[in-house]
Amino acid sequence: MANSFASFDEIRAQLGYESESYGAFEWYCFFESEVINEMTGLPFSPQKANEGRYDRRVILTGEVRGVNACGFPRSTAPQRKSNVISHQPHHNEDHQQCKIKAKASVLIKIPVTVATEDLHDFSCTEPETTELYSYIKRLYI
Numbered sequence: 556m557a558n559s560f561a562s563f564d565e566i567r568a569q570l571g572y573e574s575e576s577y578g579a580f581e582w583y584c585f586f587e588s589e590v591i592n593e594m595t596g597l598p599f600s601p602q603k604a605n606e607g608r609y610d611r612r613v614i615l616t617g618e619v620r621g622v623n624a625c626g627f628p629r630s631t632a633p634q635r636k637s638n639v640i641s642h643q644p645h646h647n648e649d650h651q652q653c654k655i656k657a658k659a660s661v662l663i664k665i666p667v668t669v670a671t672e673d674l675h676d677f678s679c680t681e682p683e684t685t686e687l688y689s690y691i692k693r694l695y696i
């Protein structure tokens with residue numbers, strides 16, 4: 556039996572709203588295999604992807620409109636300072652799902668893509684007061 560009623564998402568779409576509201580400055584968690592280095596077309600960390608690891612945080616750098624989203628990966632491994640923005644853990648957040656708990660680097664020289672359909676583990680939105688937030692904002696002015 557066909558469902559003749561429009562879903563909430565269909566109604567929203569007819570009214571001109573995006574059915575989802577992912578966007579810039581939002582952090583998500585991914586399987587390593589889902590985070591693809593834009594320049595190589597391979598996973599950001601091929602070894603961890605092979606191991607099936609699930610703990611890569613990525614911050615989105617633009618509004619999500621199609622099947623893919625762009626972002627920067629976060630890493631706790633040592634990095635050259637000129638290639639990264641150092642990133643402090645998030646504190647004083649009300650929400651439980653924030654996964655930004657350790658000091659790390661955001662690899663602004665290694666843009667990655669992720670599939671929109673893999674954006675299901677929302678962490679939090681980057682605070683407007685950070686250097687990372689300012690950097691991403693400048694990219695789109």
Ligand SMILES: [Zn+2]
Pocket residue numbers: 645648653654655678679680
């Ligand atoms: Zn957070």
